Amino acid sequence: MTITQLQYVLAVAEYQNFTLAAEKSFVTQPTLSMQVQKLEDELDVLIFDRSKKPISITEVGKKIVAQAKNIVAEAERIKDIVDQDKGFIGGDYTIGIIPTVMPTLLPMFLNTFIKKYPKVNLIIKEQPTDALIRNILDGHLDAGIAATPLEIEFIKERPLYYEPFVGYVPKNHRLSSQQLLTTEDLHVNDILLLQDGHCFRDGVINLCKSSKSLNGEHFKIESGSFETLVSLADEGMGMTLLPYLNTLELDQKKKQYLKQFKNPSPAREISLIYHKSELKIQITEALKEVISSIVRGAIAFQDVKIISPLGKKN
Amino acid sequence: MTITQLQYVLAVAEYQNFTLAAEKSFVTQPTLSMQVQKLEDELDVLIFDRSKKPISITEVGKKIVAQAKNIVAEAERIKDIVDQDKGFIGGDYTIGIIPTVMPTLLPMFLNTFIKKYPKVNLIIKEQPTDALIRNILDGHLDAGIAATPLEIEFIKERPLYYEPFVGYVPKNHRLSSQQLLTTEDLHVNDILLLQDGHCFRDGVINLCKSSKSLNGEHFKIESGSFETLVSLADEGMGMTLLPYLNTLELDQKKKQYLKQFKNPSPAREISLIYHKSELKIQITEALKEVISSIVRGAIAFQDVKIISPLGKKN
DNA sequence: GAAAAAGCATCAGTTATATTTATGGCGGAT
DNA sequence: ATCCGCCATAAATATAACTGATGCTTTTTC
Numbered sequence: 001m002t003i004t005q006l007q008y009v010l011a012v013a014e015y016q017n018f019t020l021a022a023e024k025s026f027v028t029q030p031t032l033s034m035q036v037q038k039l040e041d042e043l044d045v046l047i048f049d050r051s052k053k054p055i056s057i058t059e060v061g062k063k064i065v066a067q068a069k070n071i072v073a074e075a076e077r078i079k080d081i082v083d084q085d086k087g088f089i090g091g092d093y094t095i096g097i098i099p100t101v102m103p104t105l106l107p108m109f110l111n112t113f114i115k116k117y118p119k120v121n122l123i124i125k126e127q128p129t130d131a132l133i134r135n136i137l138d139g140h141l142d143a144g145i146a147a148t149p150l151e152i153e154f155i156k157e158r159p160l161y162y163e164p165f166v167g168y169v170p171k172n173h174r175l176s177s178q179q180l181l182t183t184e185d186l187h188v189n190d191i192l193l194l195q196d197g198h199c200f201r202d203g204v205i206n207l208c209k210s211s212k213s214l215n216g217e218h219f220k221i222e223s224g225s226f227e228t229l230v231s232l233a234d235e236g237m238g239m240t241l242l243p244y245l246n247t248l249e250l251d252q253k254k255k256q257y258l259k260q261f262k263n264p265s266p267a268r269e270i271s272l273i274y275h276k277s278e279l280k281i282q283i284t285e286a287l288k289e290v291i292s293s294i295v296r297g298a299i300a301f302q303d304v305k306i307i308s309p310l311g312k313k314n
Numbered sequence: 315m316t317i318t319q320l321q322y323v324l325a326v327a328e329y330q331n332f333t334l335a336a337e338k339s340f341v342t343q344p345t346l347s348m349q350v351q352k353l354e355d356e357l358d359v360l361i362f363d364r365s366k367k368p369i370s371i372t373e374v375g376k377k378i379v380a381q382a383k384n385i386v387a388e389a390e391r392i393k394d395i396v397d398q399d400k401g402f403i404g405g406d407y408t409i410g411i412i413p414t415v416m417p418t419l420l421p422m423f424l425n426t427f428i429k430k431y432p433k434v435n436l437i438i439k440e441q442p443t444d445a446l447i448r449n450i451l452d453g454h455l456d457a458g459i460a461a462t463p464l465e466i467e468f469i470k471e472r473p474l475y476y477e478p479f480v481g482y483v484p485k486n487h488r489l490s491s492q493q494l495l496t497t498e499d500l501h502v503n504d505i506l507l508l509q510d511g512h513c514f515r516d517g518v519i520n521l522c523k524s525s526k527s528l529n530g531e532h533f534k535i536e537s538g539s540f541e542t543l544v545s546l547a548d549e550g551m552g553m554t555l556l557p558y559l560n561t562l563e564l565d566q567k568k569k570q571y572l573k574q575f576k577n578p579s580p581a582r583e584i585s586l587i588y589h590k591s592e593l594k595i596q597i598t599e600a601l602k603e604v605i606s607s608i609v610r611g612a613i614a615f616q617d618v619k620i621i622s623p624l625g626k627k628n
Numbered sequence: 629g630a631a632a633a634a635g636c637a638t639c640a641g642t643t644a645t646a647t648t649t650a651t652g653g654c655g656g657a658t
Numbered sequence: 659a660t661c662c663g664c665c666a667t668a669a670a671t672a673t674a675a676c677t678g679a680t681g682c683t684t685t686t687t688c
Contacts, residue, residue, distance in 0.1 A: 004675090027675090027676070027677090028676070028677055028678075030676075030677070030678085030679095031675070031676050031677075034675080034676085035675080035676095038674095038675095051683095051684090052684075052685090053683090053684055053685060
């Protein structure tokens with residue numbers, strides 16, 4: 001049994017296809033076939049059932065794959081140990097960020113980070129929360145940035161900042177005369193929401209008292225971007241809620257329609273999340289430090305009340 | 315990096331000597347040297363400092379060795395998974411037993427076990443508790459039988475039975491007129507003890523109220539076997555305490571001097587202990603079942619009060 | 629339902645890697 | 659100073675990993 005064989009098994013298990021797995025492992029298909037067979041011979045069990053296409057994993061195979069993941073991850077950790085000892089921070093680092101955070105947060109820290117840690121090759125992907133979790137669990141992502149608390153087993157959450165919700169209340173809206181908003185003012189049928197699948201949407205619905213009347217309305221508009229929501233609000237279709245950082249880039253003209261909440265303002269907690277096995281922990285720590293220190297300046301702290309992304313999406 | 319390389323590193327770390335480590339690994343010394351070097355090259359660190367004899371492990375080396383132990387153990391676990399799936403119970407299984415339990419317990423279960431699981435190659439070693447713990451922690455023992463509770467990190471304890479202490483009070487002894495003993499009757503200076511290093515000794519001292527007066531007495535006899543203690547007691551040197559199972563093999567004549575304790579009788583808890591990583595868990599479970607079922611018949615249960623082996627020895 | 633396509637296994641040949649035997653060199657003991 | 663124990667190096671060999679070509683089976687397509 002070799003670590004390479006285990007990696008091959010993992011590749012096949014992942015892609016359910018020897019040929020594809022071989023490509024991804026940068027070897028030819030026979031190499032993969034033979035090594036997997038060799039391991040199967042050594043253990044004297046079938047890991048994969050090749051009799052039908054697509055191939056499937058046997059019951060023992062599943063257990064073996066799970067254990068193989070462990071072993072391969074633990075093996076990679078050795079390089080981590082050495083790197084940490086040398087004080088070296090570098091190598092590939094893949095991070096996923098939820099769509100509602102990506103455009104505002106990324107430009108804030110990216111430049112600083114790559115300057116400070118030039119040897120780290122950051123690979124950034126925009127993904128909804130559920131994909132983020134899956135990819136962190138199976139090792140495709142080294143870390144993620146998402147709304148928390150998620151409280152997923154095997155995933156650690158390290159809060160980066162608390163981002164208050166800000167209301168965007170257009171002219172002539174029911175609430176436009178108020179100075180400050182309260183959560184009681186909100187009616188879910190009156191608020192323009194992001195498409196289903198965004199955790200920010202779930203957070204907002206969670207926030208509104210009258211969320212029970214969400215269905216059965218005679219009109220409902222949902223968009224995938226805050227920009228669209230603001231435009232729709234301007235057209236008199238209702239109000240909307242924005243995360244604080246998204247309000248910074250609005251036109252000066254539109255900023256007049258922003259209304260803060262009364263303290264404690266509802267807010268979302270944005271955290272760096274990563275597998276609790278703490279692979280590449282030095283880079284994760286470095287990233288957390290960079291983002292925290294930058295956001296500290298951008299978000300004026302206030303009394304805040306965390307809203308959970310109950311739907312666990314986006 | 316290969317699992318074999320990690321195993322070689324572990325061997326060198328253990329024996330602090332390449333030549334010896336090579337022998338134990340059943341390869342030649344250059345093989346070991348080269349593979350260790352290769353790993354060092356790949357990681358670009360020195361694991362061992364060869365400049366002085368005997369060689370020493372570098373600081374990073376220690377961390378690498380610790381992680382390597384993990385990986386190798388996890389890798390071996392794969393065979394476990396397969397065995398479990400096949401319902402196969404076999405292979406080498408090394409167990410350590412404390413001296414005061416070995417002679418009485420071993421003959422009780424050994425025969426039954428090897429008949430029931432003929433494919434398991436049991437290797438049994440008599441070792442004091444501290445050695446047991448060390449060997450379980452570093453993987454040299456698959457399990458141990460010792461007095462508990464020990465509460466050692468990474469070690470699981472599964473109680474097998476509770477063995478009451480029985481007093482051996484010779485003719486003309488201060489207590490020989492009593493029917494039943496109580497712990498209050500005991501005086502440490504009056505009891506013949508095993509040599510230092512046996513946990514049973516520690517348990518007894520722990521039991522005696524007047525243990526403070528242990529030192530500074532004008533005579534003290536300690537022996538390594540219960541047989542000697544009984545003989546000494548017969549010579550009028552004092553009384554002694556025996557674990558219940560040890561009383562079963564006494565002469566009929568001597569059995570008249572045995573005195574039970576009033577309920578709840580002081581007792582020691584004997585457990586199967588093993589690394590919490592649960593390597594070879596199927597065999598461990600099988601062993602536990604065999605011993606438990608046999609001892610269930612031998613020890614008449616009664617009210618019992620556990621005495622901790624505080625000294626954590628033997 | 630035949631033909632094409634996709635996908636895994638097998639084989640022979642090659643390359644890479646692990647291991648061995650023989651030997652050299654260095655530190656520590658006598 | 660010499661010897662001995664111990665690790666490194668070198669060259670040769672054995673073993674294992676990988677590739678390209680090909681064959682066989684299952685699935686898809688028309």
